[in-house]
Amino acid sequence: MKEAIIIENKALGADYFLISLKWALAPKVRPGQFVMLRVTGSMDPLLRRPFSVYNTDGDTVELLYKVVGKGTTILSSLNPGDDVDLLGPLGKGFSIPGGMLGKSRLLMVAGGVGIAPFYHLGRSIKDSDCDNLLIYGARTKRDTVVVKPFKDIGVKIKIATEDGSRGTKGLVTGLLESEMHCGDIVYACGPSLMLKAVAEMAEDKGVRCLVSLERAMACGIGVCLGCALRTVSHRPGRVLKDDRTYQMVCSDGPVFDSRDVDWDKI
Ligand SMILES: Cc1cc2nc3c(=O)[nH]c(=O)nc-3n(C[C@H](O)[C@H](O)[C@H](O)COP(=O)(O)OP(=O)(O)OC[C@H]3O[C@@H](n4cnc5c(N)ncnc54)[C@H](O)[C@@H]3O)c2cc1C
Ligand code: FES
Missing domain, CATH: 2.10.240 (Dihydroorotate dehydrogenase B (pyrk subunit); domain 3)
Known part of the structure; x- marks a missing residue:
């Protein structure tokens, strides 16, 4: 466990926040790893909450989170200068065939806040020779809160929204159907049912698929x-x-x- 100090806790709209924390262990984080964050020093809520690492920069770590319950509501109320305790980096993260500068074309598939681990991954492979594509599914345009950062690091991005307010209308899997040929390996993060559908599609096409699960x-x-x-x-x-x-x-x-x-x- 290592204490971290909040630098910024920015509302992005639609209940999404991007929190930046000064944390000594930030440089050790590999793409796809996560941290357990205790949102308060009090006993309620007692348990730490898991969050994927969205980005690291020197001794700064960034987490993209959506407010869904008590812990994330408290987190959203914290201010610069406040400290929180962070356990991590945890988990094994993404493996990339051929390493970060490999020749594999990565097809990342994100549902909602499942986009969080892909920015760190996208940054890590930005010098790759290959076109890496992110397919991002969200409910509405308001939920597509982090599109520009991906474009800025050179990741191609295609969007599907359920109501058609941005990108293709429909589920992310509909868009994936026509883009599956773009990847040598699929990375997916999002709701379980989405992951199951993506896994089935990848298996049908004989494409290797790695899923980041939530529990x-x-x-x-x-x-x-x-x-x-x-x-x-x-x-x-x-x-x-x-x-x-x-x-x-x-x-x-x-x-x-x-x-x-x-x-x-x-
Ligand atoms: C490895 C991992 C990485 C994660 N990364 C992120 C991230 O980058 N950004 C982010 O916003 N969230 C992420 N989550 C989910 C996040 O941990 C939960 O949203 C958070 O713990 C909810 O805490 P809460 O106290 O606000 O909600 P609670 O009051 O505990 O729960 C509120 C509602 O959210 C549901 N819920 C709680 N935890 C989860 C979960 N893990 N998955 C699905 N539904 C849940 C509950 O069933 C309940 O309906 C991640 C989870 C895991 C396991
Ligand atoms: S959360 Fe305790 S074993 Fe995974």
Whole structure:
């Protein structure tokens, strides 16, 4: 655990915020990793909340978050100069075939606030020779809060909104159907049902797919077993009856090969 000081906590509209924190461990964060943040020194809420790392710059870490409940409401009320405790960096993050400067074309698929881990990833591969594409699905135009930052780092972005107020009308998976050929590997983050659909599409097309999963988390470090994920792989994990395994989203993930996830139990 390491204390972090809030530099800025900026409202982006539609209940989204971008918080910048001065944090000594910021330079250690790899794309796709997350932190557990305690929003208050009091006992309520007691548990830290998990957030993907959106960006790092020197000793600054940025988190993109959406206000959905008590913890994030308190977080949104914090001010520059306030301190919070941060546990991390946690999880294994994204692996990239051939390394950050590899020749693979990355197709990133984000649903809502699931876009958060892709900025750090996009920045890390910005010198790649390949055209990397982000497909961003949101409810409405108001929810598409971080489009320009991606354009500024040279990531191509295509948008689908459910009401058609920005980009293509419909679900992100509709747009993905016509763009699947653009990627050698798919990275997806968002609601579970979206991830399941993306995983099925990738499997149909024979494209490798990595999914970043969300689970309610208590400890974030593989101790409480609260974030167990049923997998269908035979990789190291906790072997249970009927030859399947459980892995912990916090410490074995949050990024998994989509073929390893038991999507019927998600
Ligand atoms: C690895 C990981 C990375 C995450 N990254 C981000 C991020 O970058 N930005 C962001 O805004 N959120 C992210 N989340 C989700 C975030 O942790 C939750 O939104 C947050 O914990 C909610 O806290 P709360 O106290 O405001 O809501 P609560 O009062 O705890 O819950 C309010 C509502 O949100 C639902 N909820 C709570 N946690 C989750 C969850 N993990 N997934 C889906 N629904 C949930 C509850 O079921 C409830 O309906 C991430 C979660 C994980 C596991
Ligand atoms: S949150 Fe405790 S084991 Fe994952």
